[in-house]
Amino acid sequence: MRATNLYAPTLRQTPADAEILSHQLMLRAGMMRKSANGMYHFLPLGWRTIRKIEQIIREEMDAAGGQEMCMPILQPAEYWQESGRWAVYGAEMMRMKDRHGHEYCLGPTHEEMITSLVRDEVRSYKQLPLMLYQIQDKFRDERRPRFGLMRSREFIMKDLYSFDKDVEGMNLSYRKMYDAYTAIFSRCGLEFRPVEADNGAIGGGHSHEFTVLADAGESSIACCTKCDYAASDEKAELAPVEAPDEEPRELEKVATPGTNTIESLVSFLNIPIEKTIKAVAYETEQNALVLVFVRGDHEVNEVKVLHQLEGVLELRMAEEETIRAAGGCPGFMSPIGIKKGTHILVDPTVMNMKNAVSGANETDFHYKNVNPSRDFKDVVVADLRLVREGDPCPHCGAPVKMTRGIEVGQVFALGTKYSAAMGATFLNEQGKEKPLVMGCYGIGVGRTMAAAIEQSNDEHGIIWSRSIAPFEVVVVPVNGKNEEQLRYAEEVYGELKKAGVDVLLDDRPERPGVKFKDCDLIGYPLRLTIGPKTLEEGTLEVKIRKTGEMFHETRENYLGKVQELLKTL
RNA sequence: CGGGACGUGGCGCAGUUUGGUAGCGCACCUCGCCUGGGACGAGGGGGUCGCAGGUUCGAAUCCUGUCGUCCCGACCA
Known part of the structure; x- marks a missing residue:
């Protein structure tokens, strides 16, 4: 290629609406332009990089046993109604009707499409395992697209779906994809970590996110400083903290005027923050009250809370009336004296505490000498806290380090969530009808490009790895x-x-x-x-x-x- | 969706407070000159100031509405 024939309009000045470095550099280098909010043109230089990333993905997918195909981007509503996600997906799904009034969406993902395809064709375990993938545009009507390619509405994604006859098979497919992803991001020249991840709305079993380490990233991950444990902040497990052994003293109610925050309580009583119990009150979409208790210096991990609540999709901060109706008092909360039937979730660290301080469910009063293992009744004990720098690694106990990253890929062991809902079954060796055991595996191609730039640049511009340079x-x-x-x-x-x-x-x-x-x-x-x-x-x-x-x-x-x-x- | 800011040639901006008929830098076109880190000189083209109403003799400027964009938050395979 000759530069005189190349459409690469470079810019001396940075366009004002580009905030992060990768976005600015891609615009200045003449690699992309904005079309509309959250939608971008790839110019020839940018497209060359995209295609190189795609080619690396393609080669590794094929090597792992994947077969490339392509599905329509417009998807009929009926498949989503079958899986139950038409009602759940919300405004992020771009919905539309054709001239006959039939409902469709622009595919935000393709589990339903692929499952409907495969259920019509796969009859026997002899046709398994099966791995099908495509590299195609997805559309999600993000509430707030931002940061250029990092969070756009239309974006290129590689999505592979695996179908196996049993969980062992699925785990093998999962492992193959995990290894393929490692190969892909290594070949792209990226510094990344696979981290244990939460499954979110997609459901199913275990999951890993592949995260490129970069300060501009939107994800926060916890990495062990000693072993290879790494997890997203939402996922990171935490063992309960032991408390010094003390002789339990008798529960005592004390006046603590105006101490409706942990900070004010600590200074009023002149006690260490580790002696306090903090309450956070949520309401579910069914308007049920959920009270969560963690140690005063800890933060609640809402994803972990959600996992404790069957059938609940969303949490919001509770209204004062709801709290009062259950016998609670905002700012002075305690599990002691809350109405039966209320969800009370307590972090195990709290259960270890001795002679601690909690609210007394009465304005300007706290309990002293709270011994949760003695005093808390009808509570669910579960890991509920958010990881923070220095917390012990769940595998080896060494302190973890918090790092920011850009999630460029995620692998999910889905299980039978979609196949069971949509009747995608096969006959096993015993002639018994079984739902296909699925996995799904995505890579954001544009985001990978943006992540590469975030990770490798200087004051003069981009520094590409040879493998993905235009x-x-x-x-x-x-x-x-x-x-x-x-x-x-x-x-x-x-x-x-x-x-x-x-x-x-x-x-x-x-x-x-x-x-x-x-x-x-x-x-x-x-x-x-x-x-x-x-x-x-x-x-x-x-x-x-x-x-x-x-x-x-x-x-x-x-x-x-x-x-x-x-x-x- | 809540909060904030901004829409003026392709890009970056000034002008808006105090209404008087649009300007600067870069880019672009022509000629000259120059060629190892975003040169220089001369000449030139391009904007109904996001859009729609309103006030006014007169609106980029004031008022109302609307659309768009960006940031923070909430949200998120």
């Missing part, structure tokens, strides 16, 4: 109007192309500064410069974008050197 090498004649230089550059360009190197010739009649700035901004891994000096010597100047290292190489040796260098970039 071009591997750029050849730059310093003077684009000097015929000798141009001819020399053309020859080099031809040689590189012949050798199978993905090369761009910057033959624009621009001044050298302009071309160099563009090279750095776009981030080609290697730049070969031809100027008066190199022309005279019969050499080329090689510049490595990543390190800034520059050296001259003879015409005889440069090709080998370039190929050797590319392997390391």
Whole structure:
């Protein structure tokens, strides 16, 4: 490709509506443009990177036994009604009717479509396992699209679905995908961690998120400083903290005027915060009250709370009247004296506490010498707290470190949630009808591109890994109007192309500064410069974008050197 | 959806307070000159100031409405 034929409109200034670095750099490098809120054009340079990422994904999916296919983006409502998600998915699903009044949605995901396809075709365990995937646009009408490709409404996703005859088979498919994902993100040159994750609305069994480590990320993950345990903040399990053994004293009600926060309580009673019990009151969408108790210095993990409540999809902060109706008192809450039938969830750390302080369900009063194992009745004890830096790893006990990351892929062991709901069954070896055991595995392609930029850039622009760079090498004649230089550059360009190197010739009649700035901004891994000096010597100047290292190489040796260098970039 | 901000040539912005008929930098076109890190000179093209009403002799500027965009929050395979 010649730069004079390339549509790559670079920008000197950063467009005002781009907030994060990857978005700004992609706009400035002429890789993408915005079309509408949460929707983007990929320009030729950006599309080359997208296609390279897709190709890596494709190769690894195929190697793991996947077969590529393509499903419609417009999906009939009836499949979603069968799975029950038509009612659950909410406003994020873009719904529409055709001229006959039939209802459809723009596919936010394809579990229903693939399950309906496969149930009609797969009859026997002999056809299993089966892994089908596509790389296709998805659409989710996000409440708030932001950060360019990180959270767009229309986005490219690879989604693979596995079908197995039993859980062992599913676990094997899951493992294959886990390994394939590891290979994919490694090949993209990313620093990432697979982390244990919550399943969210998709349901099913275990799950991992593949998270690229970057400060601009929206996800927070806990990584053990010693072993390889890593989990999303929502998922990270926590063992109960032991409390020092004390002789339980008698429960005592004390006046604590105006202490409706933990901070004010701690200073009023002059006690360590670890001696206090904090309450958070929620209401479910069925308007049931849920009281959650954690130690004063801990935070509630709402996802863990949700897991304790059968059939509940959403929590909101409870209204004062609801709390009062159950016998509680906002700011002074305790499990002691709450009406029977209220959900009371208590973190195990709280159950270990001795002679602690909790509210007394009466304004301006607290209980002292609360011993939860003695005093709390009809409570559910479960891990409910949110992980924080320094908490012990559930596997080895070493402290965890909190890191930010960008979730670029997630794998789910679904089980039979969709196959059972939609009647996707097969006959097993015993001739018995069984639901297919499924897994689903997604990768955000655009997000992977954005994550790569977030992780690798400098003040001059993007620094691509060779594997996903729009071009591997750029050849730059310093003077684009000097015929000798141009001819020399053309020859080099031809040689590189012949050798199978993905090369761009910057033959624009621009001044050298302009071309160099563009090279750095776009981030080609290697730049070969031809100027008066190199022309005279019969050499080329090689510049490595990543390190800034520059050296001259003879015409005889440069090709080998370039190929050797590319392997390391 | 709640809170905040902003819409003026392709991009970045000034002008709005105090109404008087649109300006700067970059980019673009032509000519000259220059060629190892976003040159220079001369000339030139391009904007009914998001849109719709209203006030006024007169509106980018004031009023009302509306649409769009961005940020924070809530939300999220």
